[in-house]
Amino acid sequence: MIRGVLDQVLGKITDSKPVDYMTTPQNNSDNISISDSAVRAIRNSLCAWFAVNQRELPWRQSYDPYQVWIAEIMGQQTQMERVVAYFIRWMELFPDIGAVAKAPEQKILKAWEGLGYYSRARNIQACAGILLDQYDGRIPDDPQQLLALPGIGPYTAAAIASIAYNRPCPLLDTNVERLFFRLIDLDIPVKQAPAPGILRKLAQEMLPVDNARLFNQALMEFGALVCTARQPLCATCPLAGICYAYQRGTVGLRPVAGKKRGRTDIVMACGVIRRDDMVYIQQRPANDLWGGLWEFPGGRLKEGDTPEQALRREILKETNFSVFRLRPLATVVHHYTRYRVTLHGFTCLPRKSSKIPVLHSAKRYAWVPLSGLADFPFSAGQRKLLGALARNIS
Numbered sequence: 576m577i578r579g580v581l582d583q584v585l586g587k588i589t590d591s592k593p594v595d596y597m598t599t600p601q602n603n604s605d606n607i608s609i610s611d612s613a614v615r616a617i618r619n620s621l622c623a624w625f626a627v628n629q630r631e632l633p634w635r636q637s638y639d640p641y642q643v644w645i646a647e648i649m650g651q652q653t654q655m656e657r658v659v660a661y662f663i664r665w666m667e668l669f670p671d672i673g674a675v676a677k678a679p680e681q682k683i684l685k686a687w688e689g690l691g692y693y694s695r696a697r698n699i700q701a702c703a704g705i706l707l708d709q710y711d712g713r714i715p716d717d718p719q720q721l722l723a724l725p726g727i728g729p730y731t732a733a734a735i736a737s738i739a740y741n742r743p744c745p746l747l748d749t750n751v752e753r754l755f756f757r758l759i760d761l762d763i764p765v766k767q768a769p770a771p772g773i774l775r776k777l778a779q780e781m782l783p784v785d786n787a788r789l790f791n792q793a794l795m796e797f798g799a800l801v802c803t804a805r806q807p808l809c810a811t812c813p814l815a816g817i818c819y820a821y822q823r824g825t826v827g828l829r830p831v832a833g834k835k836r837g838r839t840d841i842v843m844a845c846g847v848i849r850r851d852d853m854v855y856i857q858q859r860p861a862n863d864l865w866g867g868l869w870e871f872p873g874g875r876l877k878e879g880d881t882p883e884q885a886l887r888r889e890i891l892k893e894t895n896f897s898v899f900r901l902r903p904l905a906t907v908v909h910h911y912t913r914y915r916v917t918l919h920g921f922t923c924l925p926r927k928s929s930k931i932p933v934l935h936s937a938k939r940y941a942w943v944p945l946s947g948l949a950d951f952p953f954s955a956g957q958r959k960l961l962g963a964l965a966r967n968i969s
C-alpha cells in the first residue's frame with residue numbers, strides 16, 4: 576500500500592524517477608524514516624510557499640531576540656491577530672529588556688490583561704531581571720541556557736534559538752504536529768507512544784541545519800494557514816502529492832484525537848461593595864493563579880447555596896465585611912482551558928460595623944472611584960463584570 580502511494584506521489588513531487596518516500600522497517604512505526612529526496616522536496620515546497628505567503632508580523636522585520644521571545648510567549652494559547660495588537664502595545668511600553676525588568680509589576684500585568692495565564696507575564700519580568708544580571712541584557716542563543724530561565728520550556732527555547740539565532744533546533748507546535756500526522760498518515764493518538772517520538776524524529780530529520788529560521792517558521796505557518804484543523808486547503812496544497820492522508824482519504828481523521836478531558840463547571844458569586852462613590856477591590860496573593868491581579872471579593876457556591884447566600888458567606892470569610900442590600904448586577908460566563916466559570920455579580924453595601932477589612936485571601940485592598948477601576952489589572956471574567964458595572968451604575 577505504502578509503495579503504491581509512494582510511486583504515485585514521488586513521481587509528482589520530484590518530477591523525476593520515483594524513489595522511496597517513507598519506510599517502516601518491520602512494520603514498526605517507531606522506525607519511520609523519510610528518504611532524502613522526499614525531505615528535500617518537502618523543504619523546498621514549504622520554503623517556496625513561505626516566501627510568498629508568510630504573514631507580515633512585526634517581529635519578522637528584524638528577528639530581534641527580545642521581540643521573538645515576547646511574541647513566542649504571547650503566542651501560546653492565543654490567536655496571531657490578537658498577539659500582534661498586544662505585541663505592538665507591549666513594545667511601545669517596554670521597548671527593551673531593561674524596561675521590562677524595571678517596570679512596576681502592575682504595569683506589566685495591565686499590559687497583559689486579557690491574554691490570560693498571567694504567570695507568563697510575571698515570568699517574563701523575572702526573566703528580564705536575570706538577563707540583565709547574568710547576561711548583560713542579552714538573550715542567550717544556547718537552548719540549554721534558555722531552558723534554565725523562568726517561563727521558558729523546551730518549545731520556547733527551541734523557537735528563540737532557531738528563529739532569532741537560526742540555530743538548528745527542531746520545533747513542534749500543534750500546527751506542525753497536525754501537518755506531520757497527515758503527511759505520514761499516522762493513526763495513533765497525538766500523545767500516545769510512539770507518536771511523540773516519531774514526530775520528534777521527523778522534525779529533526781527534516782530540519783535544514785543552515786536554515787532553521789526559515790524552515791521552522793514555514794512549517795508552523797503552513798500548518799496554521801493551509802493544513803488547518805477544520806478545513807485544510809488540500810485542493811491547492813503543494814504537498815498534496817506527497818501527503819499520505821490526502822492520498823488515502825483520511826485527512827479528516829488525522830490527527831487521531833486522544834481522550835478528551837471534560838470541562839469542569841464552577842459557579843461563583845462576587846460582590847461590588849460600594850461606599851459613597853468608591854468601590855472595594857482586593858489584590859490576589861503572588862503565589863495564586865491570578866497572582867497580582869485585582870478582583871471583587873466572593874467565592875464558590877456550595878451545594879444548595881443561592882448566589883446571595885454564597886456571596887454573604889464568602890465576603891465575610893475573605894474580608895470580615897458583613898454586607899446587605901444585594902442587587903443583581905450581571906451573570907457572566909467565562910471559559911478557561913479546562914473550566915467554565917459562571918460568575919453571579921452583585922452590588923452591595925457594607926454594614927456600618929464593616930469599616931476596615933481583615934484580609935484572608937488577598938494581599939492588599941483599595942477603595943477606588945468607578946472611573947479609576949480601569950487602571951487596575953483584572954482577570955477576563957472579572958473584566959466582564961466591570962463592563963456591566965459601567966453600563967448599570969452612573
Ligand code: SF4
Binds near residue numbers: 754757802815820826
Ligand atoms: S494535502 Fe491536505 S492534509 Fe495533506 S498536507 Fe496538504 S493541506 Fe495538509
